[in-house]
Amino acid sequence: EPEVTQTPSHQVTQMGQEVILRCVPISNHLYFYWYRQILGQKVEFLVSFYNNEISEKSEIFDDQFSVERPDGSNFTLKIRSTKLEDSAMYFCASTRGDYNEQFFGPGTRLTVL
């Protein structure tokens, strides 16, 4: 069964460093998403992406964040200058576009020191 994959599973970085989180969505899906979950809290929507551009973003997704689909398979989330409060689990999701059934990846745990 096709699934969303994410790499790395755990990323540790120093405050102020740039990180790139990678995702490979399900191959025939058209809409891609990033969510984050701070430890012990709810899952929060960051951004959605369709047709090579951002469709929707939350107030969390400020200028420090960017997304890209550099090729036909990868979908990346970049954080330009990480802060301690960026420490969270980051989930990628994708959908074909009908009825918003989103399939989630296993997540990348980002730890900012």
Add this chain to the structure above:
Amino acid sequence: AQSVTQPDIHITVSEGASLELRCNYSYGATPYLFWYVQSPGQGLQLLLKYFSGDTLVQGIKGFEAEFKRSQSSFNLRKPSVHWSDAAEYFCAVGLYSGGGADGLTFGKGTHLIIQP
């Protein structure tokens, strides 16, 4: 803005007993409703979804949920829980705007503990 409320932070149930997890939403339009489960250290797995039609929906692992428009609720039920059901359960809502690009709004989750 839409919101999702899961009023129970923790629920403890004996193995073999029935389960009901509550979810209420606040939304201007008819939402699309989901229940996801998250085991420790794992990602989110879709249990079931409601888009339209029959308000009682069946999902995986023996779960079901009932959409009640009048109560703005989408409660998750299981007639007999197993120890492997211990996990975090998230209710989520989305708005289908015809493009499929809408982000989901999640509740804070309910932590289910199974007693032997």
